[in-house]
Amino acid sequence: MPRLNMNKERLSYLRLQYLSGNITSADLTELKSLVNNPDLDAGFSDLAEEIWMAPDSDIQPMSADEANDIYLQVTAAAQQKRPVKLWRRLAVAASVILIAGCGLYFLLNKPNAGLKDTPVYAADALPGKVGATLTLANGKQIALGDASKGELAKEAGVMITKQADGKLIYEVAAVDNDHKLNKLTTARGETYQVRLSDGTMVWLNADSKLTYAASLNVNKGPQERRVKLEGEAYFEVTKNKNSPFIVETGGQEVQVLGTHFNINSYADEPLLSTTLLEGSVRVTTAGSAKQAIVLSPGQQALNQQGNVKVVKANLEQVMDWKQGDFYLNHVNFKTAMRKIARWYNVEVVYDASVSDVIEAGGWISRNKKLSEILQSIEATEQVHFKVEGRKIIVFK
Known part of the structure; x- marks a missing residue:
């Protein structure tokens, strides 16, 4: 019978190589052989517990409920002789839990690692990219993905530049109260980041549009800072207690003084969702029967045709696209x-x-x-x- 003590150090090395994506084909074959050896199951139970309890930087903290949920998925799948639902985030925890009793299931995290009859499709598509179209007040359009870094335009005393990392920056060059509207539009398969003239940062998801004044509160006076959103965006609003920041969507307004929040307002989604990560926001529905709700961090307002329900937010689910x-x-x-x-x-x-x-x-x-x-x-x-x-x- 193989001795686990002889394999512990080697298994730990192979495990880390696998998780880092640097494992060679020969080492992968060896890892599969070790993990799939039923004679080592009992010893792997102890090893799994050691890895689980160790302060390892490649293991993300999770609650007992999350760990139990993973375990139930794995054991149920093993009993049914079918692949499990394990993708990238689960790979680390699964590689610990699955060492004992579940054989090669944790290797299914990679499509070509142990899968038989991997589906082959007639066509494929690359993932989305950083890109957007900027429409100036005069109607001129700039394809930001193709634009060179540096100054792009000037609007209402504000210089618009593209940084080396692709970020769009609005900087006040001179005070001008002419509130010319700009539009930043991402197509399907694009995402973009912009810093507005008041310092607010906005991340725009795919198939979305943000409309805003180029000179958004350049005087830092008591006027509103108002923008309009179609689609999805995450906001980190610069604080100004005298000038509330308002986001208009099709069915509501979100008002803040300075905070971090996400709005999903896609037309093909059944709910308009506003999720607060930091600070405080007030969500006000449109129409005659207005409803106003103040959110606390970690809460989400779900708006269905003017009826708003507040729930606890799953922040990982909400913010996945930005990550x-x-x-x-x-x-x-x-x-x-x-x-x-x-x-x-x-x-x-x-x-x-x-x-x-x-x-x-x-x-x-x-x-x-x-x-x-x-x-x-x-x-x-x-x-x-x-x-x-x-x-x-x-x-x-």
């Missing part, structure tokens, strides 16, 4: 596919066999190709995909 990921754990499958469609600029068509109540699972990077995303989802055996050009057909 460069898809957080899909316990997310409605069709909601998840709308996120994917916007980022990869594809159309999703559903066969009648696909249920409306399927849940997605896990976490995966938005920097992967579309095929890798679809392969990871197909591994759950809940749905299958056929790709025709920029159309994804989903069937049971």
Whole structure:
């Protein structure tokens, strides 16, 4: 019988090489052999506990409920002889839990690591990129993805420049009360970051539009700082107690003095959501029967045609796009596919066999190709995909 003590140091090395993405094919074969050896299961239980308890920088803190949820997913999948719903975020925890009793399941984090009959699609799509179109007050449009760094234009006494990292910067060059409106638009498959003239930072998700005055409160006076959003954006608002910052969307206004928050106002989503990370905001619905609600950090206002409900926010789920990921754990499958469609600029068509109540699972990077995303989802055996050009057909 193999002795675990002889393999502990080697296994730890191979595990770290695998998680870092630097493992060679020979080492991967050796790792699979060790993990899949039933004679080592008992010893791996002890080793798994040691790794779990050790202060390791590659393990993200999680609650007992989260760990238990992962364990239940894994053990249920092992009993059913089917792949598990483990993507990037779960790989670290799973590589600990799955060392004992579950064989090679944690290696399924990578599409080509141990999967048989990996789906092959007729077409693929690259992930989205940093890019947007800036429309000036005179109608001139600037494709920011193609524009060189440096000064782009001047509007209402404000210099507009593009930095080396692609960020759009508005800087006050001279006081001018002519509030010329600019529009920053991201297409499907684009994201962009802008610093407005008052210092407020805005991250714009794919398929979104932000309309704002170039000289947004350059005098720092008592007037409102008002912008309009279509789609999704995250705001870090510069504090000015005398000048409230107001975000207009199709069905509400969000008013702040200085805070961090996210608004999802896509027209194809059933709910308009406002999520507060820091500070305080007041959400006021549009229409005659106005409803005003003040949010505290960690809360989310869900607005459905003027009816607002406040819930505890899942911040990882809300902020995944800004962090460069898809957080899909316990997310409605069709909601998840709308996120994917916007980022990869594809159309999703559903066969009648696909249920409306399927849940997605896990976490995966938005920097992967579309095929890798679809392969990871197909591994759950809940749905299958056929790709025709920029159309994804989903069937049971």
